[in-house]
Amino acid sequence: MPIYVQHQVLGRIPDVFNAESIWQAPGLALFSRRPLLRDLLERSPREHRGRAATRCFSHVTLMLPQEEVDDDYHLTRGARARELAQTLAALHQKDFGDLLGNDQVRYDVLGKEELAPGEVEVRFGHAVYLPAPDEKALFNVCVSRDGAVWKPVCPIYPNQRLALIGGDDGMASYVASGWPFGADGAVLLLNDGPDAQPVVHMRPKDAFDCGFDANAGCYVIKSRRGGVDAQGAPARMMLKITRCSSAPASSARMATHTPGGRDTGGMGIPLAPQRAGVAPSAAPAVWQVRPRDSAGTDDATAVPQAASRAPATRGGETDATYVPLARQRVSLVALALPRLSRYRDTGASVLEIPFSRTLAIQSDPDAAGHAISFAVNAADELSVRTEAGEQRVTAPASFTPVDARAIRVLPAPRQMTERYCALLALPLPVAAPAGGARQSFGRRSAALAALRLLDSPRFLRCGGSGVHGGLTGDVNGGVDGCINGGVDAGHANKPASADRIGLSREAFSYEASPEGFRIARLAPTQALYHLDDQLRFVASVAEASVETPYLLPPGHHLVAGHYVLRFDV
Template sequence: MPTYVQHAVLGRIPDVFNAEAIWQTPGLALFSRRPLLRDLLERSPREHKGRAATRCFSHVTLVLPQEDVDDDYHLTRGARARDLAETLTALHQKDFGDLLGSDQVRYDVVGATSLAPGEIEVKFGHAVYLPAPDEKILYNISVSRDSAIWHPVCPLYPNQRLALIGGEGAEASAVAQGWPFGPDAALLILNDGPDAPPVVQMRPKDAFDCRYDPRSGYYTIKSLREPQGGRLLLKIARTSAFPVRPRTFTDPAASATPVAASNPAVWQSRSGQASVDPRGTPNSVEAARAHAGPAGLPRQAGAGPIDLTAVPAAASHKPANRAGESDATYAPVSQQRVSLVALALPRLSRYRDTGAQALELPFDRALALSTDAQPAISLMVDAADDLYACTAEGRQRIEAPATFAPVDARALRLLPAAPEMADRYRAMVCLAQPVSAGVASGVRFTFGRNSPMLASLRLLDSPRFLKRADGAGTASADRIGLSRTAFSFEAAAKGYTIGRQSATQALYHLDDKLQFVASIGDAPYLLPRGHHLVAGHYVLRFDA
């Protein structure tokens, strides 16, 4: 792999703010001369023809001992560090002026606790870039191990060509927290400006699988040589300083062409390379398949994606029978079912008199509600109505909508509460695997805290999910928002007849795509088949 970052540690520098001592050794004792910054720049040119350098690097980062940097800030407000950068810039322009061309010389001085007194670390190279004073950030790059806790890595600027990301001790321009792949692996991001999609490559190329998920908006990187070597999630977020330009098509045929077929720069998973259109369109074969229907056929205009994992598809999405087939070829199943497809997180600020401090939902590695002390991820709402995601990596505040995939193959979706429900609910968590129960037809049932009917769906009927200020752990989480007898329901010809049984019980009707329809009052209400009812923490789907 080419050396994208030239890295060296200069030792035995009596004064780390002495630019001349860092640039070159005074005197003519050539045989005892130690290689310093000027020598390093000469030995590693940016471009060369034969042995002659034709262009040199112009951006250099100096890392000084943190204690010296702190003392300079305390005593002189950082004046010595600024003088050091200005003096080295002048020396650089003086000695390498004929090799700079139109490049601007830029120096940056930072501190690090890993350096001993009298040591200076220098970094320059193809992947080392220092922004201009007025240059705005194009992308913010962050990484995660579980899709919940994201750690910022570095910014990417419009004129910055390369960024090299690695672990601690690696020769990279930025360090990723929790890097799982060892010092020999590196993640390279190529940038051709605001109008071109960034390209992601893992080095070595044949050792990693790099895939972009357009729904989640991040890359998933896995090692091919060590399947148990962990995974890394990479997010490249465009900033508001460079808004997305709307894409227009003048040729209707061109607009229907799959992205992978029309763009030769599509990523290949085995090469460890991926690219994403900054307008939000993934540059991949998977993206073309995601926008295609069964057997690769294009979807009809206006047809939205069907998520069969988080929420079961409605009966209206049932495929038509083929010639010679009928429903009689399938084994009969119960026609009336009620499924718990999501959990609604309440605004605990409405229940301050109960002493509730937090409602926490822990999920195991199968993304089912867990009683284990070490869940894969926990989603929590506190007394201030703030949302948090908690994993082994720590805790981080989140906002809906969001998607969390702490394990492969399954994900949790966090949806914002509809404005009509926002006074009671903060968000809804779509379960990775809905929980269902069959119901008999022609009988009216009751749902509530004191009702045994559908008790298997009341997953939060336990004190372990609710944290109180007094430390008491005897109250069920269902006491927040769910009455003893909340509502009754009965299967009817065109759906389910819903009747509110408690005047204080809030009931909401959501359609088959979990979009708000109406609030349900005391009058009997007909809920269509495949639609949802929100009561307390529970988002129930009624199928006929």
């Protein structure tokens, strides 16, 4: 592999701010002197023909002991560091002027804790770039171990050709926080200017798998050498490249050679495709009219047909092989995260929803082994927490804590933002049979009790002490959002379930019909919202009774309390 970063630590420097002692040793004792900066630049040219150098590196980074840099800043406001950079640039221009061409000589002086007194670390090479004073970044690069907490790595500038990202700051030009692949691997970014997306290569190439995840909008890097993380999962790193808002506009819309050939939409990363139930898109194919073939027969495998139109059975076959049974089911597809500020009088301070490594909701938030957890605090701030730390979340967002599937946070429809701050789409929807007769849904209803995943005090923290409990009243999702109905019989001394915020004892009833589901609101203050098959707002269910029910079409959603329920036939 080529050496992209030349790296050397110079020792025994009497004064680390003396440019001459770093640049070249005094005297002509060529065989006894230590190699200093001038010698290193001469021995490692940027371009050469045979043994003769034809071009020299012009950007150099100096690392001095951190204590020396701090003292200079305290005493002289960094004047000695600036003078060191200017003097070395002048010496560089004087000795290598014929090998620089039109390149500008640039030096940067930084501090480093690991250096001992009298040591100076120098770095230059193909992947070392120092921006001009007025040069604005073109791209920003950040990394994550779990797809939830992203940490910045470096900017990429318009005139910067290469950047090497790794875990060893001697080998790489930039260090990625939490780099899991050791000192032998690195990510090489190639920048071809504002009209092209940076190209991502791994070094060494045969040691890593690197692919672009269009749903997450980032590159996923895995080692082929079988490394594992602390949880025993294969070691991986996620890398995201985003175009800066201040970047110069490109002359043409960005359509780059990203994996899959997707149009990047001018945002620096390929745009993720829209998915059913997440973003507005065309109606799913299952609800479209199926075209007939030339023989005039229907596609019997795509849409269930009535018995009068079913194909005739042949010898040895039965109707049970071909005719699907009509089944009604209700699925929990998302959680509506409430604004806890509406329930401040109850003492509710944090609602936390943890997911296991299988991306199922973990019933005990205090148990070990969480892949990721989402929380809403009393200030209605949404955050995500993983082993890498905690970070604020703004919807829409997508997280991939494991390779299997992603968790998406969607913005709440505008008509629901007074009550909800976001919708948390479940990667593993939970389904239950709807039943044929009229059933009711609520905290006291047995029907669909398996879908009320938050019916536990473990998800809700109340009061400043962080202990669970404190809610004894029925805090429903009604119009006024206040405590209503007093104390449940037999539950006055029990810890509060998270369902007591937003969901009544009997919220609504439902009954399947040929046209869809007939919805009746049972609690007068229970808030119900109708969302279509793409989770777009349709209506607020205000007037609905058993006599005059609200008709919910098949495949549409009903929001009650924390639960976004899809009704299917």
